[in-house]
């Protein structure tokens with residue numbers, strides 16, 4: 001048989017896209033569940049060690065949902081952890097600022113914007 005990307009295991013291991021058979025095997029192994037959030041139904045296959053560093057072999061592939069896969073991108077699991085922690089800290093800082101601003105906005109709403117007196121109010125004196 002002529003070697004192709006899919007019937008030669010060595011070539012397949014260096015190819016980014018897993019073969020349909022390998023993708024199906026990984027999906028079955030992971031029960032079609034995202035292995036990162038363990039919640040969403042997986043629609044994609046992710047390289048745990050990014051493809052540029054890792055291989056396209058079952059032990060380096062997991063089923064993943066699209067949001068997790070997009071978020072992880074080309075990061076290693078360790079890099080992704082750091083990125084997620086940084087994002088959480090940033091979101092918390094933003095939220096704190098919003099909490100501080102909220103009473104101000106509410107107070108302004110209660111007092112109402114200064115308004116020009118109506119003609120009737122002016123004539124009444």
Ligand SMILES: [Zn+2]
Pocket residue numbers: 034035036037038039040064065066067068069
């Ligand atoms: Zn997920």
